[in-house]
Amino acid sequence: MTKTAAPLVVTQGDPSGIGPEILLKAYLARDDYGLPPFFLLADPAHIARVAGELQLDVKIEATAPDKACKTFAHALPIVSLDYDVRGFPGRPDPADAASTISAIERAVACVVKGDARALVTNPISKSALYDAGFAHPGHTEFLATLAHRHYGGARRAVMMIWAEELAVVPITIHIPLSDAPKRLTRDLIVETGEIAARDLAARFHIEKPRLAFAGLNPHAGENGALGREEIDVIAPAIATLRARGVEASGPHPADTMFHAAARATYDVALCPTHDQALIPIKTLAFERGVNVTLGLPFVRTSPDHGTAFDIAGRGVADPRSLIEAIRLAGRIS
Ligand SMILES: NC(=O)c1ccc[n+]([C@@H]2O[C@H](COP(=O)([O-])OP(=O)(O)OC[C@H]3O[C@@H](n4cnc5c(N)ncnc54)[C@H](O)[C@@H]3O)[C@@H](O)[C@H]2O)c1
Ligand SMILES: N[C@H](C(=O)O)[C@H](O)COP(=O)(O)O
Structure with a gap:
């Protein structure tokens, strides 16, 4: 797949946070915002559960990265992470940490392979991952390690x-x-x-x-x-x-x-x-800010907010920062 024709890959983030909800809302708003095609790395059953609970009318289709662009027009393409994600809203579960980390690793692998043109990450709970033994302070530092793993050389993000x-x-x-x-x-x-x-x-x-x-x-x-x-x-x-x-x-x-x-x-x-x-920046533009990682051989963006466990599962999460992250990743990749 050529890079410009490739879709974006989006990670699930912490499945107990607002990531699944804002992703579903971003997909529903794809035409309004002219979003480039993307696929989600997640457990399709979990995302379907969130959509059902929040009454977000999104058709979900488990697919492969090379089919994602075609699927995107009629259904949210999900590439399965091969984990049974629990993701109870607002209650981060250490049992889900492996799937959250795996999504980031697989997203980078997709970009390196050319299956995706850039990655967009949903928020992770740093303390929840630390409790599960995650040794990296955040995405930014972890992505530098993954860049080194794939491309060699010293990497500073x-x-x-x-x-x-x-x-x-x-x-x-x-x-x-x-x-x-x-x-x-x-x-x-x-x-x-x-x-x-x-x-x-x-x-x-x-x-x-x-x-x-x-x-x-x-x-x-x-x-x-x-x-x-x-x-x-x-x-x-x-x-x-x-x-x-x-x-x-x-x-x-x-x-x-x-x-x-x-x-x-x-x-x-x-x-x-x-x-x-x-x-x-979070005072001026919390609902629109985008976290962009510089210095890497690939593009990564993310919403500027966190997991917002306090509102997860209530249907009130604002998807605009994620939408802007998707738009920016499309623009600069
Ligand atoms: N990119 C990332 O992965 C990322 C970024 C920031 C924070 N975090 C993590 O998120 C966790 C929670 O952090 P926090 O509480 O400081 O910040 P937060 O951004 O999750 O929440 C701060 C406040 O803003 C509200 N909020 C956040 N996003 C919202 C949205 N889209 N719509 C409506 N309201 C929203 C929340 O309800 C909360 O009241 C921490 O573990 C932190 O490490 C992750
Ligand atoms: N420091 C960021 C913030 O407060 O918004 C956030 O924790 C995200 O960091 P990573 O992208 O490195 O996870």
Whole structure:
């Protein structure tokens, strides 16, 4: 199958979360949003159960990846994971962890083989997977490991959350906040900036991406009086990036770089810590934001929200972030 003709592959995510529901709703909205064909990696019996319970009138067809595009017009194509998924809404079950992990591994294998052009992941519960022995902090880091497994070489995956009005990159991701200053090295900042600049040019067709770096400390350190990371680590990394031809500015005070006029001056904001980056985007565009993994030899997108166990099974989950994730994966792959 040629890459552009191939469908997207979507993972089940945690089957006790809202993933199955928003996927069914996205399929029902496929024509309204002009979605490219996709298939789901899941247990067809479980997805049929969710559709029945939520009264979502979706025809489901178990199929193979090469039949998915044809099936997509009249039924939701599901490639079976070969697990009997329990997926009771709102109650993550350790017995389902293997199927959740398998879906991610198989989705990457599908993309590597050319059976799919890009992967879209439904949310996983990190703590539920950790309890089951999953050794990776999140999708982003796991996908770097899978890329290494398939393609070899050192692989670094960079998280970006994207919406029309703002794109953000957390430079450190799934680590305790107290560890972030220690992990924030010049090399990490330079590598993250180079990956972001390269993929924004290659995949988002921004000719000369403008990167804006946030400081770590209040007021970006106030010339060293409120912390020295800006002077000792972040500014030298920005200077290195500039010397390598990347358009980089900062370090900017993190609290004042997200208002509309400031946002107009850059294409992506890179922040030392996870929440510095994710709070502004999830405040501005929670229902539309897309998590995109940069730096990999394949495209992966995901909704910007999590498993939402508190509303799973109630039929009220908003599918728009997943819909935008599917659209973006189609656009940039
Ligand atoms: N891509 C991913 O796999 C991903 C992303 C973020 C969080 N998570 C995981 O999700 C779990 C729960 O995280 P959380 O509670 O911080 O965030 P969450 O996004 O699951 O939920 C936060 C709040 O937003 C609401 N919400 C989320 N998505 C919604 C939707 N589509 N429609 C309507 N309301 C929605 C929830 O009901 C909840 O009140 C955690 O284990 C976390 O690790 C996974
Ligand atoms: N850090 C992300 C967020 O808070 O939205 C989320 O946990 C997803 O991370 P992965 O895509 O690495 O699972």
